[in-house]
Amino acid sequence: MDITAAHPSSFAVIGATGKTGRRVADLLEAGGHTVRRLARGTTPAFDWERPDGWAQALHGVERLYVTYVPDLAAPGADLAITRLTDAAREAGVRRVVLLSGRGEQGARQCEDVVLGSGIPATVVSASWFAQNFTEGALADALETGVLALPAANVREPFVDVADIAAVVTRVLTTDGHEGRRYELTGPDSLTFTEAAALLTDLTGRAVQYVPMGFEEFHAAVAAEAGDDAATLLTELCREVFDGRNEAPADGVRQVLGREPRGLRDVLTDALAGSRTA
Numbered sequence: 001m002d003i004t005a006a007h008p009s010s011f012a013v014i015g016a017t018g019k020t021g022r023r024v025a026d027l028l029e030a031g032g033h034t035v036r037r038l039a040r041g042t043t044p045a046f047d048w049e050r051p052d053g054w055a056q057a058l059h060g061v062e063r064l065y066v067t068y069v070p071d072l073a074a075p076g077a078d079l080a081i082t083r084l085t086d087a088a089r090e091a092g093v094r095r096v097v098l099l100s101g102r103g104e105q106g107a108r109q110c111e112d113v114v115l116g117s118g119i120p121a122t123v124v125s126a127s128w129f130a131q132n133f134t135e136g137a138l139a140d141a142l143e144t145g146v147l148a149l150p151a152a153n154v155r156e157p158f159v160d161v162a163d164i165a166a167v168v169t170r171v172l173t174t175d176g177h178e179g180r181r182y183e184l185t186g187p188d189s190l191t192f193t194e195a196a197a198l199l200t201d202l203t204g205r206a207v208q209y210v211p212m213g214f215e216e217f218h219a220a221v222a223a224e225a226g227d228d229a230a231t232l233l234t235e236l237c238r239e240v241f242d243g244r245n246e247a248p249a250d251g252v253r254q255v256l257g258r259e260p261r262g263l264r265d266v267l268t269d270a271l272a273g274s275r276t277a
């Protein structure tokens with residue numbers, strides 16, 4: 001049976017169970033669009049480790065949102081993105097939006113592959129997600145009371161993933177964004193000490209930021225996730241926590257014509273469980 005024929009779609013989201021992908025798919029569906037949600041457990045499935053399944057996953061898709069794991073700066077990401085854009089072109093995809101990491105030099109090559117693919121394309125380059133504190137890698141801090149990172153006293157303009165999803169949805173559904181790179185951040189920059197104080201304030205439970213050295217961080221991640229993941233994450237932290245990303249950018253305003261949401265508002269809603277998109 002042709003699974004894709006049974007589920008015709010014009011939009012597809014790769015990483016549709018993730019923090020931004022799920023929200024983009026929800027927004028598109030709320031707008032009346034048909035969306036093919038793609039991840040390893042969907043039907044059809046999409047697995048970055050199994051390119052032989054990509055043609056079927058993309059069959060019939062016109063507009064595509066791409067989130068790559070583990071990160072566009074990881075070894076081999078450029079090859080995977082090249083193969084994906086080849087498969088997308090062959091499938092007849094006519095618009096693609098790529099999520100990237102702000103300030104990551106290694107991701108730039110993948111952005112260039114997508115922008116040069118011949119498919120009308122847009123890059124959204126995001127700062128650290130505000131939701132990392134509530135549904136991502138840092139959510140443990142709410143339980144342990146310890147927010148440990150090699151970020152010294154750098155400031156970060158944490159971005160609301162709902163703002164990212166709103167931008168991606170607008171770019172997928174309206175014209176005029178081809179060839180653009182939008183930098184998406186929150187409205188103001190906080191240190192991790194200030195973010196921990198905010199979490200303490202909002203939850204009533206003490207959360208403390210503990211700055212780590214890079215070697216100490218590498219060893220801690222390696223013990224949990226292995227050496228490759230530890231090296232990737234440590235080098236990403238070394239790169240993006242050097243001050244380059246401290247200034248907020250205006251990508252949300254450029255696309256949506258409004259200001260992005262700030263960390264306090266985002267965390268207040270997330271902790272209350274009142275906002276998912």
Ligand SMILES: NC(=O)c1ccc[n+]([C@@H]2O[C@H](COP(=O)([O-])OP(=O)(O)OC[C@H]3O[C@@H](n4cnc5c(N)ncnc54)[C@H](OP(=O)(O)O)[C@@H]3O)[C@@H](O)[C@H]2O)c1
Nearest residue numbers: 015016017018019039040047048068071100101126128129
């Ligand atoms: N987190 C941040 O602060 C941040 C900031 C800027 C940019 N980014 C970028 O955002 C992207 C997503 O990062 P995240 O950690 O936030 O993601 P996430 O929310 O954890 O979502 C990851 C998604 O990828 C899917 N996935 C995992 N392994 C896969 C595989 N082998 N093949 C296909 N799909 C797979 C997951 O679905 P299943 O497990 O269901 O397959 C899920 O839908 C990355 O490119 C990251 O660099 C993140």
